[in-house]
Amino acid sequence: MLKIKDLHASINGTEILRGINLQINAGEVHAIMGPNGSGKSTLCNVLVGRPEYAVTMGTVVFKDSDLLTQPPEERARRGLFLSFQSPVEIPGVPVANFLKAAVNERLKFNNRAELAGGQFLKYMHGKEKLLNMPPELINRSVNEGFSGGEKKKSEIFQMAMLEPDLAILDEIDSGLDVDALRNVSDAIGKLKTDTRAMLVITHHCQLLSYVRPNFVHVLSKGRIIRTGGPELAWDIEDKGYDWIQEEKP
């Protein structure tokens, strides 16, 4: 699904990613943990093609194609999805209109029939039910005036609508209260399939105990310094990151 090789990237001339190697196969869930500022969001932004970030070295193959040469919209249409750490507000654009445009772009790219008004609403209401999405959020403008938690819910809802092959969730669990965390985790659970891959970025084990990753990676100063099973996450929760860094030669 995704193969990252020796990826280096910088912003404003400062190198942030310093040789990332990562392979994610269909159906797998990977988690990335790491201290603040280690480059987790940078990795996400580079993968979705944010123009401010310059890739200086390395390759990324997504679904057998060279990801880095594709414009952001093409990456999304091919099935790459990022739930942003801080999603922007778009006043005046209703969530439903926004998603209709996005969903139809993806369908069109895959040579499938676009959804007309009625069909789209039916499809959307199905997803609303599946995720217990409050309808009033969908009638509002994209993220406008949404609370932190509502923004995260809305990101997951967008993921459900777009049915991506690889979903990257950047701190989907930050700023959520206990119930909302369970809610969002449940939703992620429902969106897990045998073929869909996920990359979950988090600081907390709680989310991971719901989504049960196959692998946990630790990112530090722009490199993956350790990869392990789910138990690595608990060790980090107990002991922090220093002990891992100290182990490095």
Added chain:
Amino acid sequence: MSLEEKYRELFARGKKVLHGSAPALMNSLRQSALERFFESADFNDEKYRQISPLTALYPANDDLENIPPWRKTLRFRPIEGVRTVVVKNGQIVSDDCSFVRNYKITGLRQFIEQHRDIAKDYFANLTNKYETPLTALNTAFCNDGFVIYLPKTVQTFRPVYIYNITTVGFANYHNMIIAEKDTSVNICIRNIVNAPNNAIFNGVTEIFADSKSNVALTQLNDGYYANLYNSFLCRQAASSKTALCSVTFSGRQVINSFNMRLEGKYSETRLLGASFPSQGQQISHLSTVEHSGAGATSDQLFRNILSDNGIGVFNGRIHVGPRAAETVATQRNDNLLLSDDAKMFTKPDLVIDNDDVKCSHGATVGQPDSDALFYCRARGIAEHDARRLLAKAFITELLKKLNCKFASEHTAELIERWLDSYHY
């Protein structure tokens, strides 16, 4: 020949066409208005320089059907559920009579002739008091226009749709909306100039909103290569409400000016404006809101989307007089620049001579938000479509403030078409 001589020659020629059949009330004001025009107009200003002795006072392109295919969105379509009036070169050519009505829509000349006593209290009342060079020019050359007259307590339910097409090279129409006590009316004017390049359309609309009346007026302008000047002057009595909205899609040089006189206590006005200056067009909105009655409210929102090398101007002024306690006045001007060559000049202004007021004003000029654009792209929406989405959203915020359903839907439809035709 100097510019003044050109105007004088045109005026002399107009005497035959304009004066002969016009009512004395109109003719008596012409000569002095012309002189005041010469005194006040700055002839270095581009907007007065388009005139020539050859400028047509007669219809240049008389055929309503003869609208080029690329302008076919302008073509008249009857709309159900609204009273539709077609006005051509200042004269009413059709008025749909499919239902009973208790208020009048007539030509200006006819109104003056039939209701001399009413007309003399209103005609040129505001233009004389608050004259500008453009309204003086209008008074000098005025040939006709339309009048909507609502006698006391008449509440209209169907919106009035006026399809106003102008084909002459130099047009000076004077419209009046007279809303007596306890009346209400919703008006939507589609204002189209299908005339030769550099034609001048210089329209005046006087609005008289008596106590507890409610007047909503939306004007949708397409001037194409013509110069389009609209002067709205409005006097409001106690507890009257007005809502004026002006949307301009095209025009070589366009000036929409509003002069709102909130004289009565607790009167309210809302001014909305939108325009889309592109390709060498300059579109201005000038507003003056004078709060002289206590407890009055004014709310202004002007939003422009500028592209290519389009130029936009906003000059807004709120004045709160010494007797206007408890005034609430807001004024905003937001502008979206879709190109680096577009220019916006904005000058919101507030003068307050009273302590007991709540006022705010502000302006923004910006490009589409790059974070929002990227967010769209990351969801599969190409940059071009994302820009369109944001542009539409920008203008939708303004449409939400239009209370008349017909006017807001019609406006939304036209805006949609404009957005479709534009290459981002």
